[in-house]
Amino acid sequence: MENLHMCPKFEAAFxxxxxxxxxxxxxxxLDGAKRFSDMQAIIPNLSARMLTERFKELEExxxxxxxxxxxxxxxxxxxxxxxxxxxxxxxxxIQVWAEKWSNS
Amino acid sequence: MENLHMCPKFEAAFxxxxxxxxxxxxxxxLDGAKRFSDMQAIIPNLSARMLTERFKELEExxxxxxxxxxxxxxxxxxxxxxxxxxxxxxxxxIQVWAEKWSNS
Numbered sequence: 340m341e342n343l344h345m346c347p348k349f350e351a352a353f354x355x356x357x358x359x360x361x362x363x364x365x366x367x368x369l370d371g372a373k374r375f376s377d378m379q380a381i382i383p384n385l386s387a388r389m390l391t392e393r394f395k396e397l398e399e400x401x402x403x404x405x406x407x408x409x410x411x412x413x414x415x416x417x418x419x420x421x422x423x424x425x426x427x428x429x430x431x432x433i434q435v436w437a438e439k440w441s442n443s
Numbered sequence: 444m445e446n447l448h449m450c451p452k453f454e455a456a457f458x459x460x461x462x463x464x465x466x467x468x469x470x471x472x473l474d475g476a477k478r479f480s481d482m483q484a485i486i487p488n489l490s491a492r493m494l495t496e497r498f499k500e501l502e503e504x505x506x507x508x509x510x511x512x513x514x515x516x517x518x519x520x521x522x523x524x525x526x527x528x529x530x531x532x533x534x535x536x537i538q539v540w541a542e543k544w545s546n547s
Contacts, residue, residue: 348541353461
């Protein structure tokens with residue numbers, strides 16, 4: 340089993356993306372940087388507390404960055420890093436699978 | 444957000460594959476049907492109790508089937524369904540991503 344040693348990284352990736360809202364947050368950010376209030380408008384069922392938590396996790400994993408623009412009032416935007424953008428193919432692939440087999 | 448409604452299926456797929464050992468079990472079965480004892484030899488760190496639990500989950504999700512051959516002694520094998528085999532592309536894609544970005 341040549342892949343045995345890859346397992347933890349692989350599982351960590353799936354575990355992260357399997358968390359509620361994470362996939363949808365990443366999908367939304369694939370359109371471009373968003374402010375906190377933009378995300379709340381896009382995903383109305385997602386509470387501010389949960390969104391804060393998810394943003395923090397994704398930042399820690401290097402998937403998003405938080406940019407502070409020193410304007411008045413201060414503008415804060417969240418955007419995908421290169422690592423984050425690179426998840427698109429994997430997410431598309433899983434989505435195809437999930438759609439295809441959803442009734443079985 | 445056209446993908447909003449796909450979210451639960453998508454998350455369920457990631458959640459399943461994010462569970463410890465699940466990815467490795469599926470990878471092993473991509474080589475062909477295996478007996479319980481084969482799996483234990485391939486993944487020595489995986490306890491019998493955990494393997495039983497994972498097999499049960501995967502069977503419930505329609506990803507593997509359990510085949511009983513009425514021989515003496517009875518032979519029981521676990522194999523991927525078409526739905527299970529169809530996960531290969533997604534798993535490969537995530538693995539590529541995980542490998543590529545593992546140091547960042």
